[in-house]
Amino acid sequence: MIHVPAxxxxxxxxxxxxxxxxxxxxxxxxxxxEGDAGSxxxxxxxxxxxxxxxxxxxxxxxxxxxxxxxxxxxQTWRERMYxxxxxxxxxxxxxxxxxxxxxxxEAGYTSVCEFHYLHHGPGGARHADPVAASRxxxxxxxxxxxxxxxxxxxxxxxxxxxxxxEPSQAAFIHTVRDxxxxxxxxxxxxxxxxxxxxxxHSLRAVxxxxxxxxxxxxxxxxxxxxxxxxxAEQLQEVRDCEAWSGQRPVEWxxxxxxxxxHWCLVHATHMTEDEVRSLAATxxxxxxxxxxxxxxxxxxxxLADFLAAGxxxxxxxxxxxxxxxxxxxxxxxYGQRLVHGRRNIAASTTEPNSGxxxxxxxxxxxxxxLGQETGRIVVGHxxxxxxxxxxxxxxxxxxxxxLLDCLVFAGNRPLVTSVLVAGRQVVRDGHHPLASNxxxxxxxxxxxxxxxx
Numbered sequence: 001m002i003h004v005p006a007x008x009x010x011x012x013x014x015x016x017x018x019x020x021x022x023x024x025x026x027x028x029x030x031x032x033x034e035g036d037a038g039s040x041x042x043x044x045x046x047x048x049x050x051x052x053x054x055x056x057x058x059x060x061x062x063x064x065x066x067x068x069x070x071x072x073x074x075q076t077w078r079e080r081m082y083x084x085x086x087x088x089x090x091x092x093x094x095x096x097x098x099x100x101x102x103x104x105x106e107a108g109y110t111s112v113c114e115f116h117y118l119h120h121g122p123g124g125a126r127h128a129d130p131v132a133a134s135r136x137x138x139x140x141x142x143x144x145x146x147x148x149x150x151x152x153x154x155x156x157x158x159x160x161x162x163x164x165x166e167p168s169q170a171a172f173i174h175t176v177r178d179x180x181x182x183x184x185x186x187x188x189x190x191x192x193x194x195x196x197x198x199x200x201h202s203l204r205a206v207x208x209x210x211x212x213x214x215x216x217x218x219x220x221x222x223x224x225x226x227x228x229x230x231x232a233e234q235l236q237e238v239r240d241c242e243a244w245s246g247q248r249p250v251e252w253x254x255x256x257x258x259x260x261x262h263w264c265l266v267h268a269t270h271m272t273e274d275e276v277r278s279l280a281a282t283x284x285x286x287x288x289x290x291x292x293x294x295x296x297x298x299x300x301x302x303l304a305d306f307l308a309a310g311x312x313x314x315x316x317x318x319x320x321x322x323x324x325x326x327x328x329x330x331x332x333x334y335g336q337r338l339v340h341g342r343r344n345i346a347a348s349t350t351e352p353n354s355g356x357x358x359x360x361x362x363x364x365x366x367x368x369x370l371g372q373e374t375g376r377i378v379v380g381h382x383x384x385x386x387x388x389x390x391x392x393x394x395x396x397x398x399x400x401x402x403l404l405d406c407l408v409f410a411g412n413r414p415l416v417t418s419v420l421v422a423g424r425q426v427v428r429d430g431h432h433p434l435a436s437n438x439x440x441x442x443x444x445x446x447x448x449x450x451x452x453x
Contacts, residue, residue: 001030002423004383006044007390008403012376015400019044023383027192027422032379041391042417043403045359046375047110047384048325049366052228052266052287052316055097055137056088056118057081059446061321074234074296081319082168084449086122090136092445093118097140099442102432103323104146108416110384111147111370113287113316115199115228115266117155117172119182124170130178131185138189144434145426147384149370151199151228152186154179154214160204160244172201176213187222193422195371197226203241203249208256215258226262226371228287229253233267233298250275259284264314264369269299276302280311285369290331292318300335304345307361314366329358329408355408356401387418 002023009019011032021044022031064080088096097114104112114137120126127133134152141148155172158165165173174182186196198218200206218225232238232249241249250271253259261283268279268286279286288301296319306313315328322328333354336345344354351357367375374384388395388403394410395403407415419427426432 006042009044023423029383042387043390046363047386049370050109050112051314051366051369052318053112053114058100058320090132094136094140095441095445099438101144101146102438107324108386110421113149115151117153120171147193149195151197153199153201155201155205160240162207176210199228202230228264231265232270238270254278276305277309280309285312285365287316289316289318291322295321303336312365314369315362353401353405355405359404383423385420388415389417
């Protein structure tokens with residue numbers, strides 16, 4: 001049995017002092033002993049899930065910030081993303097994802113939901129192995145040592161009402177039959193740290209009958225697997241959905257009674273008050289990606305109202321303009337402060353520390369969206385743990401929930417000293433052993449992808 005001592009540990013009930021966590025050979029927490037941690041100096045918290053990732057887009061980060069001849073928007077960024085996607089091979093994807101997952105681990109993410117739709121080659125050319133790109137992501141996650149929920153994405157159309165896809169979307173497209181075959185092929189890849197879920201790109205990209213067909217497969221083949229979908233990210237999407245169906249995107253999903261605790265609605269930025277309350281009542285998780293949503297000028301999620309209604313949230317780095325749970329949580333709170341003109345929007349009467357409340361909420365909601373037993377330092381759960389440097393000046397004198405406030409609003413990656421996933425130490429002294437080699441592989445790929453042509 002592996003023993004991990006800590007000066008302080010965030011347990012489900014509260015903070016505890018002088019804790020030793022015992023981890024069994026399966027990578028799960030087997031025991032928790034309080035009051036006998038010796039000279040341990042670290043602060044132990046559950047690892048943060050990253051519940052929305054498009055790994056290949058890490059190669060675009062910082063490379064789409066030059067203004068064009070007209071107003072820039074989500075649509076102009078999307079054209080840059082499409083151009084990149086046409087050049088990425090499965091080998092390229094593996095190299096990009098390996099460094100990305102190493103970066104996530106060093107930042108304190110211990111798991112990731114990979115929302116994967118780059119299935120084919122340029123022009124939609126099929127790979128010899130139809131799941132080559134998915135397997136590249138699994139290899140990258142395995143090499144880095146991060147927990148993975150792989151979400152192969154069904155993408156069929158170019159707009160609401162089953163509009164034909166654009167040529168630039170050809171690498172994403174599946175029929176329902178081919179998509180279900182992909183899922184059947186991938187399910188044997190599941191392991192203690194790999195799970196396969198399902199995802200619909202969006203209501204504009206998947207028709208209602210296709211959603212029904214996939215959910216029917218899920219009901220018989222994998223009834224508890226996670227279901228993720230992009231929804232209500234942009235105002236134009238909301239308007240187009242209303243023109244197609246007479247309903248807003250979240251409203252459409254709610255009225256079909258599709259959503260439950262296994263669902264994750266990514267973004268859900270633009271909702272009415274009724275949608276906010278009704279969505280919260282389903283028990284589903286909303287996946288928030290504040291740095292990407294800011295970068296793409298999406299808008300701000302109605303955080304205070306959703307939390308007040310009992311809603312569940314998680315965070316994701318999405319397009320990976322930032323790979324830092326701390327920055328996602330900061331922007332989640334700071335964006336709300338700028339809109340509402342007051343501080344500590346996420347705080348409540350029972351949880352007055354806004355950073356601590358956001359950390360707890362996103363670890364819990366993120367673990368739910370992941371569909372794996374993580375997110376709590378409790379016997380039986382996976383030992384996905386992050387140790388913070390208690391000797392760091394930014395944490396000096398802090399205790400209890402103020403430690404999490406300091407992490408979110410004063411700290412950053414240097415506060416993470418050690419990371420364990422399924423009981424295996426993957427980051428030591430703030431560094432991942434693959435960091436140098438992964439960076440070299442990433443650099444070679446991005447240098448080639450960024451060449452003209």
